[in-house]
Amino acid sequence: MSFEFIREVISPEELRKAFPLPEKDALIKKERDKKIKEVITGESDKFLVIIGPCSADNEDAVCDYISRLARVQEKVEDKIIIIPRLYTNKPRTTGEGYKGVVHQPDPEKDPDLQEGLITMRRMHLRAIAETGLTVADEMLYPENWPYVMDVLSYVAVGARSVENQQHRLTISGMDIPAGMKNPTSGDFSVMLNSVVAAQASHTFLYRKWEVKTSGNPLAHTILRGAVNKHGQAIPNYHYEDLIRLLNMYQERNLKNPATIVDANHANSNKKYDEQPRIVKEVLHSRRINPDIAKLVKGVMIESYIESGNQPVKGHIYGKSITDPCLGWEESEKLIYTIADLL
Numbered sequence: 001m002s003f004e005f006i007r008e009v010i011s012p013e014e015l016r017k018a019f020p021l022p023e024k025d026a027l028i029k030k031e032r033d034k035k036i037k038e039v040i041t042g043e044s045d046k047f048l049v050i051i052g053p054c055s056a057d058n059e060d061a062v063c064d065y066i067s068r069l070a071r072v073q074e075k076v077e078d079k080i081i082i083i084p085r086l087y088t089n090k091p092r093t094t095g096e097g098y099k100g101v102v103h104q105p106d107p108e109k110d111p112d113l114q115e116g117l118i119t120m121r122r123m124h125l126r127a128i129a130e131t132g133l134t135v136a137d138e139m140l141y142p143e144n145w146p147y148v149m150d151v152l153s154y155v156a157v158g159a160r161s162v163e164n165q166q167h168r169l170t171i172s173g174m175d176i177p178a179g180m181k182n183p184t185s186g187d188f189s190v191m192l193n194s195v196v197a198a199q200a201s202h203t204f205l206y207r208k209w210e211v212k213t214s215g216n217p218l219a220h221t222i223l224r225g226a227v228n229k230h231g232q233a234i235p236n237y238h239y240e241d242l243i244r245l246l247n248m249y250q251e252r253n254l255k256n257p258a259t260i261v262d263a264n265h266a267n268s269n270k271k272y273d274e275q276p277r278i279v280k281e282v283l284h285s286r287r288i289n290p291d292i293a294k295l296v297k298g299v300m301i302e303s304y305i306e307s308g309n310q311p312v313k314g315h316i317y318g319k320s321i322t323d324p325c326l327g328w329e330e331s332e333k334l335i336y337t338i339a340d341l342l
Contacts, residue, residue, distance in 0.1 A: 009114045012146035019121050021150050025128045032134045032153050033176060035081055039297050040177045040218050041256050047342055048298025049335060050136050050154065050260065052085025054309075054323040055100050057107055059123050061318040062086060063130055065305050065328070070131040072332055076339040083154050084133055085302070088120040089140035090322055091158050098312050098321055102144065107312050107321060117147055124151040139178075142170035143207055152176060156300075157194070159184045159224055159265075168197035169204045173213035179222040179260050179300075186226020186234055186266075188248055195219045199255055220258035221245065222300065225266025233269035237261045237278055239285045242292045249295070262300040264323070272308070272324040275301050276334045283341045299338070303331035 010018075021029070038044035051069065056062045066084045073082045090100035098107050101123065102116040127135055128151065136154035139145060140161065155178045161167045162180050171178045178198060182191040198219035203212045223241065226234040235241075242259075249257040261267070261282045263275040279299050286293040305318025307327030314321065318328075326334070 007114065010117060012149075015117060015121055015147055016150065019118070019125055021125065022129070025125070026150070028128060028132055029134045029151065029153060032081075036083065036153055036177060037218060039081060040220060040258050042294065047080050047338065048083060048260065049080050049301065049338060050083045050085060050156075050298060051301040051303050051331065051335070052087070052135075053304040054087065054302050054320050054325055055090040055098065056086045056088050056123060057098070057101065057321050058318075059101075059119070059126065061305060062123065063126050065303075065318060066127050066131045066133055066135070068305075068328060068332070070133050072335050073133065076335060079339045079342045080335065082133065082335070084127065084131075084135045085137075085300075086124060086127055086135040087138050088123065089138055089144070091138075091140055091160055100140075102141075117144075120144075121147055121151070124148055139167065139170070142166045145170055145174070146207070149174075154179070156222060157181060162194045163190055165197075166204075168194050169202045169213065170206065171198040171219055172200060172202050172215050173206075173211065174216050175218075177218040177220065178216055179220055181222040181224045181262070182226065182236065184227050184266070186228075186236060188245060191221050192248055192252060192254070195221060195254055196252065217255040220256065220260070220297070222260045222262055223267070224262035224264075224300075225268070227266055233266040235267045235269075235278075237263070237267050237282055239289075239292070242282075242285055242296060243289075246291055246295050257295060258297045259295055260298045260300055261296060264300070264302040270323060272302060272326050273330070275303075275326055276330065276337070279334060279338065280341065283338065287341075301326065301331065301334070303328070 105119040134153035138156045159181045180194040201215045263278040268274040302325045304325040309320040309324040
């Protein structure tokens with residue numbers, strides 16, 4: 001009936017000191033951050049492909065997957081910036097199920113938050129060191145930002161978190177692009193209000209401190225589809241949806257109007273193999289309307305080594321234990337298709 005305080009976990013400062021970002025990798029991140037920022041601000045016409053597993057459940061498989069992305073990145077770097085999804089926290093609608101490596105470093109064992117924080121940072125550092133790619137993570141817990149603030153190049157705020165005050169205010173203190181998803185209801189106004197809040201300066205309580213933020217001009221929207229009152233998926237990636245979002249952006253005084261289209265979740269009704277078709281439709285909308293081309297800065301794709309998903313106690317290497325993902329061969333082909341269609 002009450003909180004049981006188990007133990008005090010390692011602080012962000014202690015963790016960053018124990019597992020520092022090497023100087024050479026810090027330089028890689030600085031250059032990557034600059035290129036990604038230029039896409040959001042419109043200084044670059046490159047296209048963002050934010051791609052990777054639904055959840056990063058296995059360090060070896062995830063780093064193997066990102067290494068494959070790195071080889072593809074070399075071949076499409078004139079048109080595409082690949083940002084691997086390395087999602088270490090997994091939101092659960094009912095609170096049940098695998099919550100990510102921060103909760104369970106080993107999905108088949110009991111939660112261990114202390115070891116989970118270490119695993120999260122170690123995995124991010126390994127990905128940069130082995131591949132030269134800096135990654136995206138979902139900000140499910142705003143208080144976890146200081147543990148990884150020096151290694152991430154992109155942050156996403158999920159559909160169930162985007163209306164939360166603490167998420168919005170924490171994003172306002174970041175200096176990297178942050179995508180705010182539409183809520184599960186699909187309300188564009190709620191999504192855009194979250195961007196308004198994230199781009200503004202705020203004073204609030206954060207990790208025992210009274211802090212003041214300067215606002216994040218790189219905060220933008222992510223379209224992930226909606227769910228109606230009957231539980232039916234309602235996509236919002238079509239041409240008409242993009243025009244509507246464009247018009248609503250124009251009604252607000254926001255910096256760097258931009259959106260990313262999530263090809264999975266409610267946009268695909270979680271039919272992962274629909275993602276290539278959805279991405280192609282989005283690219284078609286960009287081709288026929290220059291204003292949409294300026295607004296849509298990229299796509300988000302759930303992908304892993306093996307297609308589909310498996311139970312938590314399944315042991316197929318590189319196969320999701322949460323939402324089903326597109327397999328590697330289809331994913332590689334899709335990235336090359338995107339480059340051809342840009």
